[in-house]
Amino acid sequence: MVKICCIGAGYVGGPTMAVIALKCPDIEVAVVDISVSRINAWNSDTLPIYEPGLDDVVKQRREKNLFFSTDVEKHVMEADIVFVSVNTPTKTQGLGAGKAADLTYWESAARMIADVSKSDKIVVEKSTVPVKTAEAIEKILTHNSKGINFQILSNPEFLAEGTAIEDLFKPDRVLIGGRETPAGQKAIQALKSVYAHWVPEERIICSNLWSAELSKLAANAFLAQRISSVNAISALCEATGANVQEVAHAVGKDTRIGPKFLNASVGFGGSCFQKDILNLVYICECNGLPEVANYWKQVIKINDYQKSRFVNRVVSSMFNTVSGKKIAILGFAFKKDTGDTRETPAIDVCKGLLGDKARLSIYDPQVSEDQIQRDLSMKKFDWDHPIHLQPQSPPAVKQVGVAWDAYAATKDAHGICILTEWDEFKSLDYQQIYDQMQKPAFVFDGRNVVDAEKLRQIGFIVYSIGKPLDE
Numbered sequence: 001m002v003k004i005c006c007i008g009a010g011y012v013g014g015p016t017m018a019v020i021a022l023k024c025p026d027i028e029v030a031v032v033d034i035s036v037s038r039i040n041a042w043n044s045d046t047l048p049i050y051e052p053g054l055d056d057v058v059k060q061r062r063e064k065n066l067f068f069s070t071d072v073e074k075h076v077m078e079a080d081i082v083f084v085s086v087n088t089p090t091k092t093q094g095l096g097a098g099k100a101a102d103l104t105y106w107e108s109a110a111r112m113i114a115d116v117s118k119s120d121k122i123v124v125e126k127s128t129v130p131v132k133t134a135e136a137i138e139k140i141l142t143h144n145s146k147g148i149n150f151q152i153l154s155n156p157e158f159l160a161e162g163t164a165i166e167d168l169f170k171p172d173r174v175l176i177g178g179r180e181t182p183a184g185q186k187a188i189q190a191l192k193s194v195y196a197h198w199v200p201e202e203r204i205i206c207s208n209l210w211s212a213e214l215s216k217l218a219a220n221a222f223l224a225q226r227i228s229s230v231n232a233i234s235a236l237c238e239a240t241g242a243n244v245q246e247v248a249h250a251v252g253k254d255t256r257i258g259p260k261f262l263n264a265s266v267g268f269g270g271s272c273f274q275k276d277i278l279n280l281v282y283i284c285e286c287n288g289l290p291e292v293a294n295y296w297k298q299v300i301k302i303n304d305y306q307k308s309r310f311v312n313r314v315v316s317s318m319f320n321t322v323s324g325k326k327i328a329i330l331g332f333a334f335k336k337d338t339g340d341t342r343e344t345p346a347i348d349v350c351k352g353l354l355g356d357k358a359r360l361s362i363y364d365p366q367v368s369e370d371q372i373q374r375d376l377s378m379k380k381f382d383w384d385h386p387i388h389l390q391p392q393s394p395p396a397v398k399q400v401g402v403a404w405d406a407y408a409a410t411k412d413a414h415g416i417c418i419l420t421e422w423d424e425f426k427s428l429d430y431q432q433i434y435d436q437m438q439k440p441a442f443v444f445d446g447r448n449v450v451d452a453e454k455l456r457q458i459g460f461i462v463y464s465i466g467k468p469l470d471e
């Protein structure tokens with residue numbers, strides 16, 4: 001029986017390995033992590049991450065051919081294929097701080113693999129890493145290998161949180177990069193035969209290592225750029241009376257452009273887009289390409305601008321101050337169908353409003369009070385681009401309450417900010433909400449989820465991103 005081990009039981013390692021175990025009953029899959037609490041959660045009824053469909057997949061295969069363990073070394077030693085799906089955050093200090101990827105976790109995983117291995121292995125980069133990382137990993141492994149042969153493959157993950165299981169069941173493509181040597185090609189075939197259990201052959205793309213590594217950074221940069229492009233247009237829409245949804249519809253009808261990923265919003269978030277673009281910027285700078293670096297940096301600057309523009313709109317609409325006013329925040333996760341708050345725009349928006357001394361009542365169906373309080377008390381790292389939103393001192397967390405539903409959050413509120421596109425926000429009883437709010441009652445829709453006209457008929461003053469403003 002082929003044995004797979006995945007180092008890192010996070011948002012990527014957990015779901016990808018659960019799906020491999022489901023689709024490949026002839027393969028034994030172990031997901032290992034140094035975090036005891038995470039592994040305990042994977043082995044319990046309450047999984048450590050919320051992802052539609054994930055519970056079902058895990059329950060079907062756990063303890064059959066899917067195992068979660070903290071015994072990292074044992075499972076690595078026994079595996080034929082070792083995926084490494086550890087976190088690769090942005091470096092916060094030293095050379096490249098604020099841009100370069102921090103490969104500390106990767107390096108320590110590679111050293112451990114070299115240390116414990118007693119048989120040849122395929123080592124798969126599942127984490128998003130800078131182009132040329134495989135070269136560094138090869139050095140670490142071969143210099144410590146004790147005669148063992150390691151083949152490094154790049155197999156970046158393209159799943160999106162919130163639709164991870166769907167994306168893994170039916171991926172647009174699976175990308176496998178490897179060395180062009182016979183051993184490299186043999187390793188590619190071995191990994192290909194895993195995915196071939198359920199992914200059609202034409203969707204499995206093989207390339208050289210550097211193309212695969214760079215493709216992941218490029219794909220995330222393109223996606224984020226699309227959001228910043230439509231958000232930049234949304235600002236112009238508000239200034240001119242155009243409607244960004246009409247513009248996006250017209251633009252997206254062009255088959256060269258396509259309709260997806262053209263929703264204007266309060267900004268993108270998540271652990272990947274900003275981190276991967278910063279990483280791309282750093283790689284460009286290191287390769288003597290400052291103009292290309294500046295081009296990609298602009299995608300992040302527009303994203304920051306969009307968040308600060310939103311905060312400014314809220315404050316200016318509410319008679320230039322939100323001091324002492326209660327603002328209901330509906331949605332804190334960076335997108336719907338996830339509880340993940342990493343780099344969520346809600347953090348910057350909330351901090352901006354707290355900076356103007358608002359009182360916040362926050363509701364998100366999947367984010368805990370602890371998580372919200374933790375996120376809001378963290379000081380934002382000072383990237384090398386301007387921060388518009390950071391209050392001078394850390395926010396007074398006492399100004400923040402967490403509500404159990406949208407009705408509790410909006411009671412006696414002066415305004416509502418919708419920051420995540422949860423479906424339930426579309427079908428709230430807005431008449432009931434209006435009746436219990438201070439007047440005039442404002443709605444600032446950062447995701448264009450509500451029917452603004454209906455809300456106006458109730459009596460709300462509505463601001464929707466990229467749409468004509470109320471007089």
Ligand code: NAD
Nearest residue numbers: 008009010011012033034035085086087088105127128157
């Ligand atoms: P995560 O933080 O949720 O999970 C990483 C896990 O690795 C953690 O549980 C951590 O404890 C564990 N870990 C770190 N060092 C370890 C070690 N030496 N041994 C064992 N375990 C160790 O991160 P994630 O969101 O799953 O992302 C992982 C990688 O995948 C990142 O490079 C990310 O950029 C990339 N990625 C993420 C997504 C996403 O949507 N989250 C999508 C595609 C790619």
